[in-house]
Amino acid sequence: MSDEMREHERPIVDVILARQGAGGVRVLVIDDEPEIQRAIRARLAGAEFTVEGALTAAAGMDLAVRWHPDVIILDLSLPDKDGVEVVRELRTWSRTPIIILSVRAADADKITALELGADDYLTKPFSSGELVARVRVALRHTSPASGAGGAADARFQTGGLVIDIQHRLVTVDDREVHLTPTEYAVLTYLARNAGKVITHRTLLQAVWGPQYETEDHYLHVFVGQLRRKIEPQPGRPRYLLTEPGVGYRLRSPE
DSSP states (O other): OOHHHHHHHSOHHHHHHHHHHTTOOEEEEEOSOHHHHHHHHHHHHHTTOEEEEESSHHHHHHHHHHHOOSEEEEESOOSSSOHHHHHHHHTTTOOOOEEEEEOOOOHHHHHHHHHHTOOEEEESSOOHHHHHHHHHHHHHTTSGGGSTTSGGGSEEEETTEEEETTTTEEEETTEEEOOOHHHHHHHHHHHHTTTSOEEHHHHHHHHTOGGGTTOHHHHHHHHHHHHHHHOSSTTSOSSEEEETTTEEEEOOOO
16 A cells, blocks of 8 residues: 555544644645745745645646645636635535635625635735745644544633633633623634634524524624623724624634
8 A cells, every 4th residue: 555545544633743743734725826826835835835736626626636735725716617616525525624815805705615614715915924824723723632522622822811611711811701601602612713714604503503693793792792801902802803794713822
């Protein structure tokens, strides 16, 4: 059996951790603009990632099957297939993190991609530093510590915000914060997905149930209440960030 086949049969977490230790994390970029390809390749190579590129959806899917990337960066506007459909197809067989690139102004496209299983998105133009940061966040989501319900989830910290899930205790700069059960449910769901954009619909379904998936005003109320309790300046949030028209993101742990 070849080394490639042996690697393909290993759990995705083990493969990624092995590659991270060896400085060989694989990133697949599917984008039809050669200039974007070159810029992304140079920046990620400088951050010690191994990068392969594809200019079409078909070539990208072929590489995804053969090369087993650890992260996929996907443009929504491709010449042979809409990127949203590529996300849909990838999620039928792959759990590899997907970061969407798009110049589209419509929030509906971003929401659709996220709800189909994309992990994050960046709107063009974007900074190279932000791209590297988003790739690293995506990799953390595949690590053992990112799964819900285990010992690794017992404590979450980002800056001065600490969530002790085991003891249902929330503190900000060592000051205890008293949350209602619903406020706590919203915050802990975001904490278990820290760094990832969570759409309004996903959060509503997770906390309130599927019958509330269109009731955005629930989130506006509870997010406002949470910010008044956990943010030093609620009008300029540091931890609970808004992704306009899409959803929310809790800042990743440092």
